[in-house]
Amino acid sequence: MALSKTLVDELTKRREAALQGGGADKMEARHARGVLGARERLETLFAPGTFQETGLHARHATRAFGMEKKILPADAVVCGVGYVDDRPVAGFSQDFTVAGGSLGDTHARKICHIMDHAVKAGVPLVGINDSGGARIQEGVGSLSAYGQVFYRNVLLSGVVPQIAVIAGPCAGGAAYSPALMDFIIMTRREASMFICGPEVIRAVTGQATTMADIGSAEVNAAVSGNVHFVAEDDKEALAIVRRLLSFLPSNNMSDPPHAPGAALNLADDPALDALVPEDPKAPFDVRAVIARLVDNADFLEVMAAFAANMVIGFGRIGGIVTGVIANQPLVKAGTIDIDAADKAARFVRFCNAFNIPLLTLVDVPGFLPGVMEERRGIIRHGAKMLFAYASATVPKITVILRKAYGGAYLAMCSQDMGADKVLAWPSAEIAVMGADGAVNILYRKELTEAPDPRARAHELAEAYRAEFASPYLSAGMLFVDDVILPGQTRAAVALALRGLLSKRETRPPKKHGNIPL
Structure with a gap:
């Protein structure tokens, strides 16, 4: 039998409410800065029309202090599976327009669910991080939620490739999930990643610092070595993800995507x-x-x-x-x-x-x-x-x-x-x-007595190279x-x-x- 108009309208209403994220105004503000929304990032990563979302209708835990009456669309994270170069890839993308992309119990359960799918299906995982951190209204439950994500990062390690994109703030304990993954790509303009921010460092140690000194893409890539690739913006970051995946197998039981030709080119170069x-x-x-x-x-x-x-x-x-x-x-x-x-x-x-x-x-x-x-x-x-x-x-x-x-x-x-x-x-x-070090050790006395120590050292070094x-x-x-x-x-x-x-x-x-x- 055909569905009633009431049921169809209810589904449409709920779907549209979830898809709007934090609202048109917040999305326009992001676009003005050249920043993509959470869903747009996944749509850019995956081949058109291949993304299947899970958990669209998720709601945050109603027991959260001070949030009983507030609805968070998709609970601030978009999860699902899409295709990259004709291969399935699992992904999640945190939505900063909804409660600052903060992580609570349901948010983490959605991430854990897609991670469990990645390991069962044997497909790579891409996580796009853009979050204000733990949802403090959920108290210690949000810390437990982080622990569940970290635990799965370790379970997936060496089983399927894990790629993290830092496309916004990634602070405190939140930084450890990307750190447990195989590769981290960070955008230059909008992203930051650190454990303790400048204010905390100043309060605890008295040291004055800036975000550029401790949490920027440049510092994470060149000084601390936390980040593997730096991208100018979201689109370049996702292009790097696709190029990286082009060299990687889907899982540890598969061969990499070799492309051997029928005949080898064995000509000299x-x-x-x-x-x-x-x-x-x-x-x-x-x-x-x-x-x-x-x-x-x-x-x-x-x-x-x-x-x-x-x-x-x-x-x-x-x-x-x-x-x-x-x-x-x-x-x-x-x-x-x-x-x-x-x-x-x-x-x-x-x-x-x-x-x-x-x-x-x-x-x-x-x-x-x-x-x-x-x-x-x-x-x-x-x-x-x-x-x-x-x-x-x-x-x-x-x-x-x-x-x-x-x-x-x-x-x-x-x-x-x-x-x-x-x-x-x-x-x-x-x-x-x-050769130079060996000659200085083996022929130290002879060199001090030689009429031309430098010429003799060079001669002995050449002899050492030839013989030893x-x-x-x-x-x-x-x-x-x-x-x-x-x-x-x-x-x-x-x-x-x-x-x-x-x-x-x-x-x-x-x-x-x-x-x-």
Whole structure:
């Protein structure tokens, strides 16, 4: 039988009330600042017409103090599933126009429901954060609600990719849900993320500060390393989400979206031969090498503003999605410091969790020396890289471009740390330490007595490189599989990746290893 007009009108009325959010005036104010609404953000992310919302008619807990008679449309958060590049993706978007996007019991239950769906369906989760924080009218219940979200963030970790977008305020405990996710994208103009605001810091410590100093996108991206990407506005942030998803599998049981062609292009690339200077101390931009190796120079760099002495990101080589880790000689001579070690280790662990092969490009003179690095725990942080690489079972290919000295050589995935294929360029130097340092230790007395100490030191250093650091020495000892010309690298890596896609490696049964945090 046909539904009565009364029932249809009631549904229409309720749906329109929920869809209006905080009202037309608030939406117009947002649009005037170039900011999208909560639903508009999800509509921008997903393919047109594919978004299916859940919890549209949700109501806040009526027991909330002072809010018994107030209706909050959709309880200030929009949740559902849509499609990105023909794949389903779960998402939620907090609505700041409704009660400041504050989180209470029902709000959190909606988020938890879509998170539960993501893990059951095996689809990525995208969370768009724009909230004033806990709904204080609900008291400790709002804290419990945050805990339920955090708990699920951990359950989803390593099962489905989790991407957070910070598109407005994200303060206090609210910041820990994004921090528990895999990637954070933050808009430059409207967003802020911090635990304690300037007023609290001033009241407790007496320090005067500003939001720009502690919670801006620039600080979170370049100083604290909390944020992986900075976007100018909502639309750019969501474009980054889509591009990032294009490299990621839907879940840990799926392969990444590889796109191998029927035939590999195995031609040499002579342009690579001229990119790296012969002088081992001369800087160069390793991103130029990466651009020649990945298909169509399409490389998505992650955390570009943080610990720039280490470059990480995603690309395809011969159509195979690959996570790239590389020392950057332009910054701190490519040494590994605490931040670079943390950056690389977490990226390696993410790639391993989601079946993404790893390519490591090595030009590292060592760990960064210094009193502060030692006191801050460079040993503990450097050990994270060793742990991450050694525990990774995905295909691992290492190419030694120039320097590979000491413990840093091991930390950049040597054969001993589980590399499946190790290649070296003729310019590679693999040794316990650099030639200059070794000569100063081994020939200190001889140099003091030499008529021209500088010339003699240079002569001894060249002899040391030839005898003790030559890539052919390592190849002769089977630590390096082959020494190749730079122009042959792309073809060699592409072939190795194809050959390793069927790799299977098991480890002793255990709950998990104890990474040195």
